[in-house]
Amino acid sequence: MGRMYTEEMKLRNKILQKYPSLKVQEHDDKLERNNESGQIESHYCSYTRDICYLSRVVHTLTEDVVSLKKFIELDIDEDEIEDYRLILRYDNNELSKLCRQLTDKASLPAQWYSKLSQFMTNTPRPSLKGLKTLVTEGEKIPVPMPSLIALKEFTEVATNWQEEVQALLTRKSQIRRPNDRTGKGHKNSTSPEIEEPKNREYFQRLLDEARLLPFWTSEIGQLYDRGIEIVNYQKLVEKLLTQPNKPLQEFEDALDVGRNLNVSLSETELLSKIVARMQWIEKAAKEINSKYISLDDLESLINEGMDAGIDEADDNLLQLRLQQKQGLDLDTRIRQAVLSDFVEIEYLEQLIAESLTCPAKEQTVKMAKQVHQRHLSVIKQVDNLHAEMQNDSFDKRPTYKVVKKVIDEAQGLNTRPKFSLIEKDFRLIEDWMRQGKRIIGKGNAPMYIFASHLATIEQKTRHAFSLSDKFDPAAVENDDDINKVFCICRLRESGMMVECDVCHEWFHGKCLKVGRSKFKDNERFVCPVCDWKTLVPRDAARPNLEALRSLLDLALGLRIRADEVEVLRKTVEVSAKFQEFLKPLLQRAPFQESDVKEIRFYLTKLKGSEVVLVEETDILESELHRLAPLYPEEAPPMVGGNSVQPTNKGSFQDPVSEETKESKVTEDASFVLPLELGTTNEAENQIETQLPDYEGPQPAVRNGEKDSSPISSNNIGIPVTAPVTTPLATEVKYSVLPDTVSSQADTEAPQAV
Known part of the structure; x- marks a missing residue:
């Protein structure tokens, strides 16, 4: 490109020195094409058929194109020079700028190779980040480079390994201990999906590969640190197992440390079982001394103890099973009372009061309370209707539909709430309606026919x-x-x-x-x-x-x-x-x-x-x-x-x-x-x-x-x-x-x- 630029500038200067009066004209985009070949005729010399792309001399009358080199050889007289004009596609400044741009772009592959060689020579274990930067720069160069292809394949393999290490070191969701000691919210709590910890062999494989990698990344150092943390954790668990009287909090903290390592260790599994037993014993003792626990929570607590490996002869477990037996008996009696055809309201109230101290299923107690509330509601409605019946104003007395609805509700309850205060008047209004049906000739018709x-x-x-x-x-x-x-x-x-x-x-x-x-x-x-x-x-x-x-x-x-x-x-x-x-x-x-x-x-x-x-x-x-x-x-x-x-x-x-x-x-x-x-x-x-x-x-x-x-x-x-x-x-x-x-x-x- 430099030789072409030098030769072009030399011809331009020479022809202008020889013919100072030669007119210089900028390139015209209106090009004439040959209909048969489709070639641009103004780009070819009429004598030598050389391409005249950067500059050409054109005869004003005949439109013949002559290259600069051939025009100098023709030795045109000064008198005839007026019939010619010099056409430049790029002026000197534009041509110089274009030449520099092309030269710089042509040197990009050499510059990239030089940068790669220097980066690999100066650092015995180059960083993966620097290699990725070189790959990004090389992909911007529109020239195929074999070294770039090999480097890109290497960085892809290294990136996959890096992602594996990051997945091990960074937890998607940290495992947290459910605070079972603060209440019974564990029943309804839903923990997010937790990634399973990796086994020890997987961690060891990554650690061995890290020692052999020809590059360096920050995850390699973090992987070494994680190995040191595992060793320290194993020593901590070994020390705790020799001191079983340590408080529960220390065992829980140690278990949290093991879970956060995200590596499946036998020490973590053993410590998890120990913590589960200690937590259950503490929770069971608290529930036994509590004033109330539902039968559902009691059965759930017993199942948790069995899963934690509590011995059947454990005092807390025996006490809970006794409460479970009493609760099942109470639940059966409440269910029979609610579903029976008739039950005394006093007996139902006694069962509800007993459920405050003895465990029973929440759904069963809820059913009993609903029946009790409906009974009280009917009694209250009967009293209100009886009071309204005493009103001197006829328009303010209760209607037949309202009274009938209350009586139907009372008859539908198995507690049989008494409605004798309004029963006599209700019979009178129905007798009145029957008499009305007979008067209008509809004595045998249903009651609604009267209206x-x-x-x-x-x-x-x-x-x-x-x-x-x-x-x-x-x-x-x-x-x-x-x-x-x-x-x-x-x-x-x-x-x-x-x-x-x-x-x-x-x-x-x-x-x-x-x-x-x-x-x-x-x-x-x-x-x-x-x-x-x-x-x-x-x-x-x-x-x-x-x-x-x-x-x-x-x-x-x-x-x-x-x-x-x-x-x-x-x-x-x-x-x-x-x-x-x-x-x-x-x-x-x-x-x-x-x-x-x-x-x-x-x-x-x-x-x-x-x-x-x-x-x-x-x-x-x-x-x-x-x-x-x-x-x-x-x-x-x-x-x-x-x-x-x-x-x-x-x-x-x-x-x-x-x-x-x-x-x-x-x-x-x-x-x-x-x-x-x-x-x-x-x-x-x-x-x-x-x-x-x-x-x-x-x-x-x-x-x-x-x-x-x-x-x-x-x-x-x-x-x-x-x-x-x-x-x-x-x-x-x-x-x-x-x-x-x-x-x-x-x-x-x-x-x-």
């Missing part, structure tokens, strides 16, 4: 007795009102509906339990309001208002508040308000024929309610059948309340003959009287056995198509009357309620579609 059926009664009664739905002659004739209510339920149009051929009132098929399959040809329909022989089909007997009032008064006098009282109160209030509302109407009796529509309107509300107003119903029904009779005989008076109306699987019977009339009256009477006069279980059983199957509401027909929409009080459809048998029926007519319902006269027949 659900009472809520149904309240809902239906609220709709039927709503004072917002009053008789208005103008509203009766106006069928365009979309909010108009129909039927005995006093709800809006929905589902299949049938029209009465007498009063022309529309009724929901589901309310009268009338399906499309019930109707036959040549039949017409008369509603239960117009026909006193046709009863409203019901699932249970209706209670009268007086019975509900008596039931409510009885509930308000009980010390336990029934959950159904609020629903019952609302039902009684709604019924009483409607009864007061009807008084001015009833005072107008006897009625005139002009009052028939009003009578039918309020009689429909009375029959749709689930609460019977006996006197009001009797008066309106007798007046209606006096003014618009369907039968020659008068309607019998209502006694107590309405019965459950059986719905035959056929259509309504047509009492054409006297025989048919008598048979129907006899059938109805046999069904009504037992329920109206009393609430005996026999009558209720009779109802349940005679109730027919209910097929559910049938879909309405809209222009010949079935409507599968569910029956809802908010769904306004086009109801269709299906043919039903009535006492006055002589022909079949199908009626359709149009979108805009027009009023029909009482005598006007439904239009056929």
